[in-house]
Amino acid sequence: MSNLRYLVANVLCTLLRFIPIPCRTGVIKIGNPGRDSPVLLTCNYWLTVERVKKAIRGIDCYLLVANSRGINVWCASAGGHLTNHSVISILKTSGIEELVGHRNIILPQLAASGIEAKVIKEKTGWNVIWGPVYAHDIPEFLRNNLKKTPNMREIKFPLRQRLEISVAWAFPISLIIGLILFFVFPKLMIPALVAIWSLSFLTFLAFPLFSRMADRRRKRTPNGQPRFLDTLIYSLFVWGIFILLVSIVEFLTGQLSWIEILRWAAISVILTFVLNMDLMGLTPIYRSEFLKDRLLTIEINQEKCIGCRTCENVCPRNCYRMDEEKNVAVMVEAERCIKCGACIVQCPSDALYFRRPDGEIVPPEVIRKFKLNFIGTRAVRVE
Numbered sequence: 127m128s129n130l131r132y133l134v135a136n137v138l139c140t141l142l143r144f145i146p147i148p149c150r151t152g153v154i155k156i157g158n159p160g161r162d163s164p165v166l167l168t169c170n171y172w173l174t175v176e177r178v179k180k181a182i183r184g185i186d187c188y189l190l191v192a193n194s195r196g197i198n199v200w201c202a203s204a205g206g207h208l209t210n211h212s213v214i215s216i217l218k219t220s221g222i223e224e225l226v227g228h229r230n231i232i233l234p235q236l237a238a239s240g241i242e243a244k245v246i247k248e249k250t251g252w253n254v255i256w257g258p259v260y261a262h263d264i265p266e267f268l269r270n271n272l273k274k275t276p277n278m279r280e281i282k283f284p285l286r287q288r289l290e291i292s293v294a295w296a297f298p299i300s301l302i303i304g305l306i307l308f309f310v311f312p313k314l315m316i317p318a319l320v321a322i323w324s325l326s327f328l329t330f331l332a333f334p335l336f337s338r339m340a341d342r343r344r345k346r347t348p349n350g351q352p353r354f355l356d357t358l359i360y361s362l363f364v365w366g367i368f369i370l371l372v373s374i375v376e377f378l379t380g381q382l383s384w385i386e387i388l389r390w391a392a393i394s395v396i397l398t399f400v401l402n403m404d405l406m407g408l409t410p411i412y413r414s415e416f417l418k419d420r421l422l423t424i425e426i427n428q429e430k431c432i433g434c435r436t437c438e439n440v441c442p443r444n445c446y447r448m449d450e451e452k453n454v455a456v457m458v459e460a461e462r463c464i465k466c467g468a469c470i471v472q473c474p475s476d477a478l479y480f481r482r483p484d485g486e487i488v489p490p491e492v493i494r495k496f497k498l499n500f501i502g503t504r505a506v507r508v509e
């Protein structure tokens with residue numbers, strides 16, 4: 127039954143990736159937990175809960191499911207839906223305080239941009255421990271005495287996630303375009319659907335090529351942001367490969383003609399543009415081209431730094447290293463920063479901040495109070 131639920135959650139949430147799908151909040155017992163068992167917390171996005179439950183199957187622990195309005199951990203934290211209030215509320219109302227004798231709670235690392243460990247401690251007495259980015263690393267993290275390797279801290283864009291995004295992107299587009307064409311140009315419906323799905327898979331399967339090109343470029347820019355030109359070049363490349371594949375299929379089936387190729391080229395050039403319009407925004411490793419904050423740069427006031435390593439622990443791009451001699455954090459790979467703000471939110475001595483391209487400083491209190499709205503502007507105020 128649980129395997130079937132896991133499968134349904136994966137299929138449904140992949141097809142409807144951009145829609146919140148909530149599940150019940152509360153405490154879930156995994157195995158046979160006792161008073162010393164670990165307490166983990168996640169959001170109430172159905173797919174996340176199923177994946178975390180699968181990852182920790184066989185470990186005696188408690189899983190708290192906090193209200194994030196059915197949105198995944200990262201988006202909910204960045205958007206002000208998984209907040210201090212969500213965590214405090216579940217700690218106070220779930221009955222977990224009677225079930226365990228300790229006050230340590232493991233939060234997903236990607237919640238660090240929205241939840242303040244300091245506030246949770248002050249309001250509830252619970253110590254926040256930042257767990258790994260991915261649920262599948264939780265068992266090793268627990269075995270490792272709650273220590274994370276750099277690999278466990280880093281967000282990636284692996285093949286499986288790229289395939290999921292291909293489906294998540296192709297499904298709603300093919301639904302809308304398919305319906306329109308069905309009524310207006312029924313003959314074009316099947317070619318358009320073939321083009322949408324093929325282009326979507328091509329775009330994300332060949333993505334490492336884009337990444338290589340973009341990473342070379344962003345090393346040379348102060349804010350570490352690739353340029354829109356990279357997306358344009360990559361789109362033309364994907365489009366070219368698609369036309370080549372169509373020509374090969376048409377040749378092998380004896381239907382190759384210039385008219386046919388031109389028809390495919392016309393359909394696919396528009397779709398390639400639509401699919402790649404916000405290519406960087408569809409990945410967890412770049413910032414959307416449409417967001418102003420992609421141009422921010424992050425800075426450290428080393429005089430304020432107390433060497434606590436929190437920034438290193440919560441950064442999903444492994445941008446920090448410690449200068450052991452001076453006991454301060456140093457940014458070693460600034461161009462990898464995706465401006466998530468997690469390090470700024472968590473820094474206990476306010477040693478980190480963003481600087482705008484015009485030189486103005488965005489102080490930590492602004493990053494803590496204002497979260498991203500649905501168009502990616504810091505306009506959602508959280509208390």
Ligand code: SF4
Nearest residue numbers: 431432434435437473
């Ligand atoms: S979190 Fe702040 S105080 Fe701690 S090491 Fe990083 S910059 Fe320094």
Ligand code: SF4
Nearest residue numbers: 441463464466467469
């Ligand atoms: S350095 Fe950049 S990517 Fe890393 S936590 Fe800070 S804002 Fe996020």
